[in-house]
Amino acid sequence: MTIVKFVESLIFDGRVRVSTIVDAKGKIQSPSPAEIAETLTRLRRYEELYRPELLGNPPGLLDDGLYWGALMTYRACSFLAHRDVDSKTIVDSLQKTVPPVVSPAVCYSVDFTCRFLPDLIRLAKAVSVEDPLVGCLLTLARQWPLSSVGVPDLGGVDISAFVRDDCLLALYVDRVIASGDASRLDHPLVLSRVRTAIGLHSELAPGLAQVLASISESE
Amino acid sequence: MNSMDGTISAMGRQLSDLVLGPMKRGFVGKDEVIDLLGVCLVGGENLFILGPPGTAKTALVQELASRLDGRMFDYLLTRFTEPNELFGPFDIRRLREGELVTNTEGMLPRADLVFLDELLNANSAILNSLLMVLNERVFRRGRETFVLPTLMVIGASNSLPEDESLAALFDRFLLRVRCDNVPDERLQEVVTAGWSRELTIAKPPAGLPVDCIRKLQNALHTVSLDEVRTDYVALICRLRLAGIPISDRRAVKLQRMVAASALLCGRQQAILSDLWILKYIWDNEEQQELITAIVNQSLAAVTVDESTARHPRSADEQQPNPEILSQELQRIANRLQQEAPSDAVRARCRDELSLLASRCEWVKNDHQREFLQQEVNKLWSILDPTTDAPTNPESGSSKT
């Protein structure tokens, strides 16, 4: 499956089939410029359908981030399915090309495909916790906290890149509540938003509500 | 189920049928207080009754003691009540011999049921001893220690505590219930029932001996709470989020009341509807309607199958009290008037208002209901100044 088909299945079915992306010499194959262009066109079209589900207006899409997120997800899925790739290749291809400037727009663009990261990490851990792929994915998870809500044992994450963006903060808070990820309550803004969202109805998120009930409001 | 379990369940039912049931028939409009006396008795916890004088509080406890064939100690506390008056005087003869021994005959330390009227008159001289009785069921004086047979202490007052030392005393009463004059339309029944009680010279017959109550109290831990534990914790969290302070200690203890509700229905498994007891954990009058609304919402999930075995109090929806509703709306108004309430505070106010608004619909008197609805709308417009509240949306018209 090419990256073009991959993103389509990922977004619409949530089920993907991936072929190996490593050639006979063990080198990573890169998509052609035409494929890249087509991938971007499709991602932008899909994002138009996704956008109305968000609260407020998301930041503008950036091609670099959009493509990079899709490529990382594509590669990670491929490595998960095809286990014969050496760890150096995995680390090189997943960690050496991180977009340099991190802004709300970059976070949102990368997140469009990287939001599946928690599922990917769960699947990778199920295969083997020792797997170098798991390590790489956890590194990605720390770098992209918007996309990694619900991933356990990440430690503190830095959300300063997007926390001032209303739409992304709301998206983040929605994910914190949906996953019950109490580790993300350490940011005061997130804590306050989660409290606001749950209001009186702790049954909406019983686990988080217990944590909230133990933290006094002034904190 | 082994035979012991069977006996325990049967005893629970007997208490309902042979003691509480006849009491409800004898005292008009006191079902609620009687049910609470029942759960506190089985749960071995203390009950606080809030209400004006002359509302049959003492008579209720006396009748309960009589129907259990138990010893009762009742006392009207004044600010000058001394320990001797409650616990008994020192034994004069032994005092001459140089011994400090309390003669407890006929006093609190010998009673199965203890009723302390005007509880909040308790002064510092008796406060500590009382706290020990309420907490640990022991009485210490000098070198003497009495383990008390007390099954339950009932405290009554016409007001709620304002100072801290009395708050500690109040805190030892796990459940609280109001005992008001019955509404005018039932006064006729009250008078008639009261008259026939006066005519009956004989004490009401014992329905269940106190020993059985002790067995029930000891069997409390055999009640399985597994089925309701998740819902119980969720409800406690909800109440805490709503600003009702429930300490962990109270949350643990209240489980005894849930178990007691099950036993009174002849069950050894607690079910969702047994959580009704949480309606009675208020600290002040303002909390009552809110707690009721929150607990009722959780009980709304009770299935029809379950309803046959449920405790009558869980199904007996309390009619909303317009005065208390008004106070609660005022409380929301006050919170919103504070300087820049946080989003979280506003969100909670919204949820509370939404719950209370629906309760206002059940107020019977048209004027009271309309007044409360107007207050609700004022609050909505404070919460959303840009949105006009819908003005009684019109519906279509196919006549039934």
Next chain:
Amino acid sequence: MTMHANHTSNWAVCFPAAYAEYLGQLRLVPGLKVLVQDGLIWLRGHALDQELGLTLRKIPDSVTYSVHTSGKLTRDDETVPSAEIPEGPWQLLWDWHELKLPRAGFAARLDQPVVLRLVRSSLTTPINALRTTWKIWQQYVISAPQIRIDRFAFAMSERSEVLVRGTPLPPLPGRSYFESNGLFLPVGWRLDPDVGTAVARQVMKLDPETLAIFSDEGTFERIPQSSFVRASRAAVRASHER
């Protein structure tokens, strides 16, 4: 907001007309007005000193109210108004010489074959639906957290109203309902006779795919089951654009 700010020192007293003789001793109090209506005597005045208060309390079965500027009446020991001052015509007690009681008439009654009707009820029920305006609902959904929206389905009427189902209900102004067996009863009302919603559906000849919502007036409106859609920000935005 001060909720009870519109109290004035105006008062009113109401008692059964059978005790009209008690008016005699009040005739000389300046400014008192009187009204006889539905077998009751109403008195109103401005200042209520201790002496007058005592005289009024002596009238059997009398209820004393304070009168709000809105005309609502609050009993002395309460804060929520529970009655309304009758419109009148009020007469000065001073001028009111002869007591004439209007004859009680029979209330008009229409002989209609009413099968089911709604009556006020103070028995509480669960609350699981809310009717509100489209504008309020739409503003809520596009700004509410996902966890809240996920619980709801909504149907829109041609009159720009929305009926929302699901719990906990959105914390919005509007009318709340109890839905059972596809019948939406306004909270605070019940069916009379109380035949249960399943039987009521048969009486109302509703097919299984049709829901019905009652108004406080006892009329009802049919809603096809299919008009409910799952609530989502996108769905609300799309409905708005239509």
